[in-house]
Amino acid sequence: MSERSESDRLQREGWLQRMLRRPEIGSFIVMVLIITALAIASEGKAFNALGLKNNIAIISQLGIIAVGAALLMIAGEFDLSIGPMIAFAGMSIAVMMKWGLPFGLGEATPFLAFLITLAMTLAFGWIIGNIVVRSGLSSFIVTLAFWFFLRGLTEVCFRLINQNTNVSGLPDFKKESWFAEQMGGEVFGWLFDAWYWIGTKVSAGLEFTGDMTKSEKLDLINYLSFLNINRKMEQWVTGFDARLFWFILIAGVAWYVLARTQLGSWIYATGDNKESARANGVPVNRVKIGLFMFSAFCATIFATCQVFDTNSSDAAKGMFKELEAIAIAVVGGILMTGGFGSIVGVIFGAVTFGLVANAVFFIPWIDGAWFRVFVGTVLLAAVFANERIRKRITGGI
Template sequence: MADQSASAGRTEADRLRQGSAFMEILKRPEIGAFSGMLAIMIFLWFIAGDVVYNPLGIKNNLAIISQLGIIAIGACLLMIAGEFDLSIGSMIGFAGMSMAMMLKWGLPFGLGPATPFLAFSLTLAMTLGIGFLIGQIVVRSGLSSFIVTLAFLFALRGLTEVSFRLLNEGSTQISGLPDFKETSTVAYIFGGETFKWLFSLLYEIGWNVNRRGNQWVTGLDARVAWWMVIALLAYIALAKTQIGNWIYATGDNKEAARANGVPVRKVKISLFMFTAFTATIFAAAQVFDTNTADAAKGNLKELEAIAAAVVGGTVMTGGFGSIVGVIFGAVIFGLVQNSVFYIPWIDGSFYRVFVGTVLLIAAFANENIRKRITGGI
């Protein structure tokens, strides 16, 4: 028999090809979302032109991007840990109602008038409690989080509507609240403006100027800052810290994680509470910005959040994903949602066609990346 000396000196470690830097970038989970984002940006530039990227365009784009971005981060972390939360949208409605009612009629049980701070804190305590409850039910029962949170999607929305009608003379809307952001710092933090200095600077250099020669846009919505802060903290937590390693481990193979001492249940419950937190921030920004609340607020937002997470490279089965990708995902959907305003002749419902198409492509791409990493192809 011929001597197979060709394989001499070849070890198992040699079989994994060391890719070039370019190949390494292609392996990043964010790459699909990043290219998609660039494509959309360039497309909108060609179709609609400057109107998308002038100061007002930027403000409007970021308003909608950051809104989606906040809840998408919650959905993404939870999905990496292997669970879903379909109750995000209903949680937004619930939190918005809770805050608006307290602001209008005072604290529950006649405890006096509610300041924006009290209304927010009490609401957050409730939503975190509900998130905790959802998490407990999921980890203790072993039921699919899809079903458990679907139950909360219906129940919370129903509860919100019932409460509204009972207390609000049959109406499911509250409007005409005082403009709290004029008087309260807490309200301003959620509903006011941010990056005013930047837009003053842009005015100074002669870009942010309206037709009459005054400063055009004064600043970005406060929720943009919330999105940035939450995204930064979530990025550090997921990529750099111990809890991040636990989140990945929990979603990848929870038995392996548990055998190595990862507190799988605590991780999941905390993340259900985190999605509730992001829903509450979403609602607070909306209530204090517009001084209104509506029982229908947040409808279908949970699915948009999940879609943004998937487009950002998060694998549906857990264990894989990144915050950077979700940021790109939110930008994609935010821009396309806004493109109705920039391209007047297009039917707004094309947004949904687009979401569906992109979602399917992204899911295929993610599966491809996952298989490449696990050596499936």
């Protein structure tokens, strides 16, 4: 008898090989390619002080809902109601800020409006989750039903309370409410302050003079924009959108839960094979219901940031966002069939999508609709790549 056992057939691999086999590698490579291409095509403008702020804003926005969608997909379910949930939450907060609390309970504060809205969206998430686990129906159909239900409900509520499907020109609550500032204001201002301080040192002695030609002036403006200095030689950008804070928080917590906690193990087990998870005592139904509620929570954070950033809301908010969130999760390496994936991959996916969605602002000659062409192509490629990963892990090839 030979001393060889089955487990010896698995080759030991070096560090680089193991990195290349990580499920996030595909989304990482795509991200690096996009960053490079965008930097070249926009002549770097996409990553100057303002470009970075704007890109990070949309990356964070997409990332927040993609994390919710990803956790749910790992547990084997879909949520198509993310977009309408955003519209509903936005409507709820904006209407309360304009017309006061329901049942004549007086003026609303931003925080109170958020809490009441969150209670409603979590309740919707709970109802969706319960319907899915109790009926055994596909979450695709159940959440599609809620897509229509919530879109319709949002519009009806707007018309009944506001006589109009949009609320705009709300006062800027960020000045008086810490909560509105934390959702719609700016964060990490110190980073841009430091950037500006370094910029002033680097550009010391430079100034606009009367004898400069127009193109010399443009070149100087362009140069200074990378040093966070505007054309009046003052600090240009003062901070990131507060969304970044929420993205980091939500992604950080989701990563920790998934990789390091018992709940994370249960999420994987639920999505992989729910019968065997159940046989081992994993509370499969509670995991799923909880994740539908978490998805609703992420949509609510998205909407709250949006309302307090723009001081407005309308019934069309969150359009296509459910599909983008799912696409990001898939590009980030989450399997459509559940049970596998990581938050790091989803972050890479969000960066890629955010940059491409915003590219039209930095590359004037490009048609914005290319964004969808790109999404379609990358999505299909990602599904193939993920399928390969799944087969490799389960020994199917």
